[in-house]
Amino acid sequence: MKKRPTILDVARQAGVSKSTVSLVLQNSSLVKQSTREEVARAIDELGYVYNRSAAGLRGAASGLIGLIINDLRNPFFTEFAASAQMTFASKGYSTVIANTDEDPEIQAQVIDSMIEHGVSAFVISPTYGGDESPFERIERAGIPTMQVLRQLDERTDLFPFASHDYAFGGEAATRHLIDTGCQKIAFAGGLADRPITLERMSGYRSVMQANGLAPTIFHGRPSRQFGREIALKILQEHEGLEAAICFSDLVALGMLSGFAELGIKVGQDFRIIGFDDIEECSLAFPRLSSVRCDTALFGRNAAEAMLAWIVDGVRPPDTKHYPVELIKRQSTLGLNA
Structure with a gap:
């Protein structure tokens, strides 16, 4: 006996997904007319018969x-x-x-x-x-x-x-650091040229430029390990830096750890702002300033x-x-x- 065609057979014949065939069978308005026609053609060619009672049972689990x-x-x-x-x-x-x-x-x-x-x-x-x-x-x-x-x-x-509104967050963070007296402020974390990195950096760049200050940027995967490595790098190669805005709280928490190893007092010798305000920011020591995204x-x-x-x-x-x-x-x- 010849096997009865299934909805998967129709999907393969039409070159679409099983869910698309289901939407066509349910007369959904979400499917384009050209796709409907392809599915209808496959149904005709295969002789597929729609089992509405079974579809109703499946629909109960939607x-x-x-x-x-x-x-x-x-x-x-x-x-x-x-x-x-x-x-x-x-x-x-x-x-x-x-x-x-x-x-x-x-x-x-x-x-x-x-x-x-x-x-x-x-x-x-x-x-x-x-x-x-x-x-x-x-x-x-x-x-x-x-x-x-x-x-x-x-x-x-x-x-x-x-x-x-990541741009506003970067602006607020940079202005706050300038208000505390910082002039040499870095941005740390985020992979270069990624849209999310550019968004979070944009406010920092605009405020630095408006105040005639030169940006310093450290790109990298936004992780605690990267943050710790940047803390060590700052002490060894960028002693003049006074503060950093971090791409994420994970980077900022990694920097806290790195500076603690080096005996640098964050909040006094160096200032840090994270991004996202995860719960750990209020539990770390020192407690971490951060751009809250709720x-x-x-x-x-x-x-x-x-x-x-x-x-x-x-x-x-x-x-x-x-x-x-x-x-x-x-x-x-x-x-x-």
């Missing part, structure tokens, strides 16, 4: 959100993911979370896998590098998708982007924006930047603060 994060080892991204997941759960949506570990190949794999498993929507903090083919596949599948914290695909009319609130806002899109049809704006706030602590105000 409401799955794909949450893809570039680095879950970083507490900043972990807090965001947890907040978004809890917000989705409060509305009855389950979340499948994947860590790409800054690997574009893994990112492509998990996107394909989630499409095949029929996610209702994607929220992605993307990994840089690779090509845009994963987003092309998302487009073909017609799955609502938000980019958050980082932007990989420029087509925000298709993939809205939400992040923080990651938990951002996670809730991103999830609520996605829910409004897929439940009520209210699409998020193409681009949205949420405000940030400089939190001043001992690492810039002194140990008595």
